[in-house]
Amino acid sequence: MLNRILLVLIVFGFGFTLNPQPRIVTEKFFPDVQKEFNTPAFKKKRGFTNYEELIAYLNQLQQANSALMEIKYIGNSQKGMAIPMVVLTDKNAKDPIRVWMQGGLHGDEPASTEGMLHLIGEVLREPEMLQRLQIAVVPMANIDGYVKQDRYAANGLDLNRDQTKLMAPESVYLKQAFSDFRAEVAVDFHEYRPYRRDFVHYNRAGVTSLFDVMFLYSGNLNIPEELRNYTNDVFVHAARKTLDASGMRHHDYFTTADYHGDVHLNQGSVQSRSSATSYALSNCISSLIEVRGVGIGRTSFKRRVFCTYEVARSYLRTAYDQHDELRSVLARSEKARREVIVKSSRKVLNRNVAFIDLDTYTEVELPMVVHDGFHCIPKLSRSLPVAYALDANLKYIRTLVGKLKTLGVEVSILKDPKQVKIEKYIPTYLKRESASYEKVHRMDIRTRIERADTLLPAGTFLVHMNQKNAGLAAEVLEPEGPNSFISFGLLTPRLAPGRVLPYYRIIEN
Ligand SMILES: [Zn+2]
Numbered sequence: 001m002l003n004r005i006l007l008v009l010i011v012f013g014f015g016f017t018l019n020p021q022p023r024i025v026t027e028k029f030f031p032d033v034q035k036e037f038n039t040p041a042f043k044k045k046r047g048f049t050n051y052e053e054l055i056a057y058l059n060q061l062q063q064a065n066s067a068l069m070e071i072k073y074i075g076n077s078q079k080g081m082a083i084p085m086v087v088l089t090d091k092n093a094k095d096p097i098r099v100w101m102q103g104g105l106h107g108d109e110p111a112s113t114e115g116m117l118h119l120i121g122e123v124l125r126e127p128e129m130l131q132r133l134q135i136a137v138v139p140m141a142n143i144d145g146y147v148k149q150d151r152y153a154a155n156g157l158d159l160n161r162d163q164t165k166l167m168a169p170e171s172v173y174l175k176q177a178f179s180d181f182r183a184e185v186a187v188d189f190h191e192y193r194p195y196r197r198d199f200v201h202y203n204r205a206g207v208t209s210l211f212d213v214m215f216l217y218s219g220n221l222n223i224p225e226e227l228r229n230y231t232n233d234v235f236v237h238a239a240r241k242t243l244d245a246s247g248m249r250h251h252d253y254f255t256t257a258d259y260h261g262d263v264h265l266n267q268g269s270v271q272s273r274s275s276a277t278s279y280a281l282s283n284c285i286s287s288l289i290e291v292r293g294v295g296i297g298r299t300s301f302k303r304r305v306f307c308t309y310e311v312a313r314s315y316l317r318t319a320y321d322q323h324d325e326l327r328s329v330l331a332r333s334e335k336a337r338r339e340v341i342v343k344s345s346r347k348v349l350n351r352n353v354a355f356i357d358l359d360t361y362t363e364v365e366l367p368m369v370v371h372d373g374f375h376c377i378p379k380l381s382r383s384l385p386v387a388y389a390l391d392a393n394l395k396y397i398r399t400l401v402g403k404l405k406t407l408g409v410e411v412s413i414l415k416d417p418k419q420v421k422i423e424k425y426i427p428t429y430l431k432r433e434s435a436s437y438e439k440v441h442r443m444d445i446r447t448r449i450e451r452a453d454t455l456l457p458a459g460t461f462l463v464h465m466n467q468k469n470a471g472l473a474a475e476v477l478e479p480e481g482p483n484s485f486i487s488f489g490l491l492t493p494r495l496a497p498g499r500v501l502p503y504y505r506i507i508e509n
Pocket residue numbers: 105106109190191
């Protein structure tokens with residue numbers, strides 16, 4: 001009992017000053033690796049690479065490798081710090097696969113940033129990879145958060161819940177850079193918190209996470225099945241093997257969630273507001289990597305950076321080896337869409353999950369209820385429209401069109417008036433949530449669909465669904481979708497029951 005009270009105090013009372021991890025757990029389960037790293041954090045005893053050190057490190061590498069490395073600044077953080085993106089290119093490469101890698105989207109996950117810095121150095125040391133790959137790396141995505149070792153951006157937003165509403169300036173710059181790069185493989189590196197409030201209730205003294213690395217890849221049903229499976233069977237699979245070879249433990253990513261008072265596990269990714277799903281919906285191989293690290297200071301820091309690097313390297317190697325096959329999978333996926341899934345739910349199953357018991361310091365298996373996001377069940381689906389048509393006369397439509405373009409969705413303008421068959425959305429139920437989530441009051445909406453023949457005026461904005469990022473367009477435009485523009489309150493003032501929404505589904509030209 002005393003242990004448990006202590007753990008609660010440590011995790012929630014003095015979380016920022018005390019490391020909750022007993023030394024025996026580190027020594028037994030997470031001994032540091034015997035590797036040398038030349039990145040800035042390893043040149044000092046305390047703290048992590050700061051912004052100035054990061055820029056100096058990148059500049060130094062760039063000067064020594066100016067033929068292969070370019071540094072671009074994609075925008076400024078809210079506090080005015082320029083966000084660097086490194087692009088590694090061999091100009092003689094023929095049709096390279098474009099790989100996007102990113103660290104530090106959450107500011108308190110420093111191994112992700114350090115791992116990206118090490119990766120850049122290693123790719124440049126042996127640049128053969130660049131014969132088939134072009135690599136963009138954003139090592140410190142959320143600079144203001146990182147400077148304070150805080151998860152959030154300066155305005156308090158979680159940048160990994162902001163990938164469809166795009167309310168933080170950093171989200172806009174990062175997404176625009178991502179869309180412009182047209183990534184075919186994207187990996188977002190994070191660290192996760194191994195001591196959680198919910199874990200305190202298990203066994204006598206609570207438990208902590210066992211896994212060095214957890215993989216988050218999307219089960220969102222608007223991502224074509226072949227792409228979902230290929231990501232898991234080929235890319236994640238190869239990374240798992242790499243970790244096995246160096247004795248690192250891994251698992252699919254889960255987090256705890258409250259289901260009517262019971263603690264269950266949510267496993268996998270389904271929400272397009274987060275990067276793993278958002279990237280995959282851009283017709284891209286996508287994973288989010290979680291390394292065990294938040295809240296434990298510099299404990300096992302080499303091991304964490306090593307894991308980050310090993311997984312990054314594995315994704316690069318797989319992309320290199322799979323060059324042609326990857327291209328065919330992406331080409332087929334782009335054309336595979338048959339319908340739009342507006343709402344889905346996770347499959348629920350019972351499964352034993354391994355943890356470290358904090359009383360005996362041994363591995364234990366606990367029976368858990370798992371809501372598996374890799375196996376979703378559709379709850380509301382609609383036919384695939386030819387296009388969505390957005391009424392150009394409404395001022396705020398410009399904001400939506402701007403966001404669509406940032407998301408990499410192609411928006412065209414109707415030149416001449418055109419007679420089409422459409423489906424209109426008529427809200428039948430609207431409820432604005434009283435609690436705020438990520439600085440917005442979300443909208444719970446239901447609609448009924450009404451068909452009509454209509455003359456679309458010239459100037460109407462069109463989002464055709466035979467395009468690369470069509471899945472992302474459906475996620476933000478189908479009103480009931482949990483990450484839609486309407487769900488996130490972007491159109492709230494215009495909504496009323498019975499009042500037709502200002503955009504339509506074109507079902508026949
Ligand atoms: Zn994170």
